[in-house]
Amino acid sequence: MKIVFFTHPHFLGHQSMPRYANWLARGMEERGHQIDLWSPEGVLSALPLSKGPLKKWLGYVDQYLIFPLQVKKKLKVLPPDTLFVFTDHALGPWVPLVKNRPHIVHCHDFLAQRSALGEIPENVTGRTGKIYQSYIRKGYTAARNFISISQKTQADLHRMLSRPPHISEVVYNGLTRKFAPADDVFLLRKELSGETGINLQAGFILHVGGNLWYKNKSGVISAYEKWRSKSTQQLPLLLVGENPDDILKAQIDSSPFKADIHALVGMPDDFANKAYSAASLFLFPSLAEGFGWPILEAMASGCPVITTGEAPMSEVGGKAAFYVSKLQVDSEQEWREECAALIDRVLGLSVDERLALAAHGADNVRRFHSNSALDSVEEIYIRVADEVLLRRKSELHEQHSNRHQR
Template sequence: MNLVFFVHPSFFGSQSMPRYAQMLTEGMQGRGHKVTTLLPQPVFSKITLFNSLRKWFGYIDQYLLFPRQVKKFVKGCDDNTLFIFTDHALGMWMPLVKNRLMVVHCHDFLAQRSALGEIPENPVSSSGKKYQALIRKGFSSAKHFITVSENTKRDLYKFPVKPYTVEVIYNALNRRFTPAKDLSSLNDKVGKDLSGGYILHVGGNQWYKNRKGAIEIYTQWRAQSRHNLPLLLIGARPDESLLKVYEASSFKQDIYLLTGIDDTLLNTAYSGATLLLYPSIAEGFGWPIAEAMACGCPVVTTASAPMSEVGGEAAFYIPKKASGAEKETIAWSMECAEAVEQVVGLTLEQRRKAINAGFENVKRFDQQKMLDLTEAFYYKALRAYKNGNTETVAGEGKRSLHAVSL
């Protein structure tokens, strides 16, 4: 197959989407397909004189310069080319290939739902609503979709789409996660001996990651437990709202807000944790759940999809936090604290069973399996575009990978 991948630009600092796109492109290239990646390059966005305007300069690179170059590139592509959007949030580019063979990968529709007023916890500005409307118009014209969870698939059908094919293909671990025994590097980073265990949270400051909720649960747990494990929050630099909850905790001296953690150290952090506390309100998939289990770390997470899809029968579940008064938040955190106490108090045999259940569960997120299913879907989409003429689909070809800097 001749595959062209549209991917997010690198100049906004995102990690998960570029890694996902890289896994797809390298995986398809390794299967003998001709692969080209298209992404905007920083022109205006690399201007450092006006950092406050960098976001808007990035829009110029993405939506003024890039489309002109894509149009020229597309003219040179034959009719058998399959254009693949590695995220439906790239919908503003989809009209550039609306009459060509196209597949769209969907991760989560939280931004879309927020723009439509469905998520009160995440209000959206008028300009943001217009931006999401343009994205929605773009992906609504597509006919072939891959979603990373059943939950995302259900959300897809809430929009004005008329797909020919939709298939759930769970994310794969995009790098190797294995149990690590040596915690010295993490001890040095924290400045504390962590051999006695700790509670871990991994995630950014996005509202749905619920970092504040992790601190609230931890505070309640410490107040009612005889254990005194520290809490490590790994992710982006904390914002003001998180710092406010942190400062209000009676146990803030045992809470560590860690940034700049590389892949190796993250693997170590998962491996040494007593449990991963992941009280997300919503997700597209929930990578840390699978990553923690792959490192032998039990997981306490929210009992709603897609967290429950990823955790399966191997996770320990807590209720989802609802927006409400302080009294309701306290009741929620107290209930969640009981689940934390349950996992912390597991016997050695119970913990061994929980860890082994996690190892078994993450086999579902094998990278080669995910790539096999994705390749098969690309073939199915191509056959659908060709009205069932499978003779035009070639499964072999010269291996080549092109990165096009437009």
């Protein structure tokens, strides 16, 4: 089968979406399909004078004016049974180009869409942002076939659609990187202490994530402070990810425990792997997620996980995670108390309890095997392509019958 994957342009600097697209493309190629990746080139946005807001707007021209013209030209030479795959529903504006040909849209999270509709007060969207999200929504709602990465994403998708989809399936992401529990936790903590210059030999609390509003990094710091104020333990907090913004820096600087709060920026993947394996617990109280990769990564490393007890975090964590309520603006103090108490409970687990929990987590992670996910995706791709082919044969047969009757 010939499959064309529409992907985000490289000049946007995305990381997770290109990885996802490459995972799909590589998986389908390994299964014997002929694949191609299409994305806009930085024609105007790459010009030397293209900077700041101008670069952004020229990037829109590259994506939504120049690229569609290129696609229309390419479509003329492709066989009619080519399957067109949109690796993210945010690529919706290109869907109408192939809506009458075999196609499917992968859906991740609808946080930007929901924010633009005023459903998420923590993330207010401006006027131009609302227009842009409406443009995206108009595009992907023209599609008939969808794959969502969680039940939560699928539910949001169905609310956005004006008509029932022809095909709508859930395929959880597959864990593509290798994670494993440490052979010797104490030796690994000693190694990390040397790498970071931080004394981690007694253990530490870990958070991995960026500064986006829904990651709730401020809540991580706040919950840690509440736990420290009540506990005799003095485990440090490691924040692995992006450099904290000014608001987070101010929160850390004003903390009575700032000497033990460490933001580690630009760390390689293997550092994160080791940190998961060496951490005393992983704290991930997100307000929302599209999926929640770090939950799986920590579990696969044998690390206890505390996350938010709402989908999709609860879909991913299953019965192997510890859950806290979602942080609400009007009950922040109660949430901090709840989170601190749970941190204390998890840190108080016996060795046998931690071993049993790690085994339970490993069982949960097996639900998200990469090859199994790709097999499910391939089956849906084939079903979409076959149904379109059968429908066309039926239409041709009907046309032939009508001509014969005349």
